Amino acid sequence: MNIAVASGKGGTGKTTVSVSLALYMSLGGSSIALLDCDVEEPNVNLFLRAPIAKTENFSVLIPSIDHVLCTGCGECERICAYNAIAIIKGEPLVLADMCHSCGGCFHVCPEKAIIEIPKKIGVIESGSAHGIDFAGGRLNISAHMSPPLIKDMKKLHHDADVRIIDCPPGTSCPVIESVRGCDFLVLVTEPTPFGLNDLRLAVNMAKALSLPFGVVINRAGIGNDDVEKYCKKNDIEILARISNIKRIAEEYSRGDCSSYILDNYSNEFDRIVNHIMEKTAADVSL
Numbered sequence: 001m002n003i004a005v006a007s008g009k010g011g012t013g014k015t016t017v018s019v020s021l022a023l024y025m026s027l028g029g030s031s032i033a034l035l036d037c038d039v040e041e042p043n044v045n046l047f048l049r050a051p052i053a054k055t056e057n058f059s060v061l062i063p064s065i066d067h068v069l070c071t072g073c074g075e076c077e078r079i080c081a082y083n084a085i086a087i088i089k090g091e092p093l094v095l096a097d098m099c100h101s102c103g104g105c106f107h108v109c110p111e112k113a114i115i116e117i118p119k120k121i122g123v124i125e126s127g128s129a130h131g132i133d134f135a136g137g138r139l140n141i142s143a144h145m146s147p148p149l150i151k152d153m154k155k156l157h158h159d160a161d162v163r164i165i166d167c168p169p170g171t172s173c174p175v176i177e178s179v180r181g182c183d184f185l186v187l188v189t190e191p192t193p194f195g196l197n198d199l200r201l202a203v204n205m206a207k208a209l210s211l212p213f214g215v216v217i218n219r220a221g222i223g224n225d226d227v228e229k230y231c232k233k234n235d236i237e238i239l240a241r242i243s244n245i246k247r248i249a250e251e252y253s254r255g256d257c258s259s260y261i262l263d264n265y266s267n268e269f270d271r272i273v274n275h276i277m278e279k280t281a282a283d284v285s286l
């Protein structure tokens with residue numbers, strides 16, 4: 001079973017919920033994997049603290065031109081939707097940073113003058129801690145192609161009873177790639193106007209992808225009750241409320257908020273898990 005944890009807005013406590021949920025679900029003896037798909041700003045392992053046992057490079061393929069074979073026909077420039085190839089003085093110039101590795105130019109070149117060469121854009125780190133298998137992607141600074149890295153990460157730990165996927169914030173391509181194929185989506189929000197605005201976007205995404213979902217309100221007690229009203233009006237299940245208390249922030253700053261949260265909010269996590277089990281008809285020992 002795959003459980004994705006997402007939030008329309010960054011800084012809502014998504015990773016705190018992901019790590020706490022993984023730790024909680026691991027208590028029952030099920031095999032749990034935690035995948036950090038927030039590859040532009042991975043921070044799951046700041047809290048899980050799994051020793052990294054393996055680091056693998058991740059590369060995408062970008063075109064390289066054989067200028068002996070190239071006739072300068074311009075087909076590669078015309079097919080490229082990302083303006084990553086420009087014909088200058090009759091010769092194609094590849095702008096590698098703009099390439100999305102779609103392979104289009106390679107396929108249309110009539111002279112077979114394009115070869116695809118690997119370009120490293122990040123790494124995948126893995127290890128384990130507290131009985132949880134961890135894998136986390138880390139995109140290079142200035143690299144922009146996070147979806148292929150996320151897609152590759154999601155091939156890992158398929159044998160786990162439960163895989164918890166910590167998604168990037170927002171609702172754009174990296175998030176869609178992260179939640180694709182998951183069985184349940186936990187949306188973490190905060191009770192503020194910003195939280196509500198971005199929750200609406202995340203709910204629309206979940207509905208567009210036909211994903212079952214529920215909401216966790218973090219920092220409950222701040223802001224107003226508009227998130228509660230929105231969920232009630234739209235018949236959206238609020239799975240849990242985690243209060244805005246100073247102690248959680250202190251533990252968070254030490255990278256250890258999950259043990260405090262589980263000590264004090266185990267009923268909330270019980271409710272989250274039971275709801276997911278019910279909605280997905282999954283059978284996971286807890």
Ligand code: SF4
Pocket residue numbers: 065069070071072073074075076077092108109110111112113114
């Ligand atoms: S499609 Fe091939 S032959 Fe034509 S300009 Fe591009 S690389 Fe050269």
Ligand code: SF4
Pocket residue numbers: 062063079080081082083084085098099100101102103104105106
């Ligand atoms: S691989 Fe795709 S994105 Fe990259 S240069 Fe070729 S056509 Fe453009």
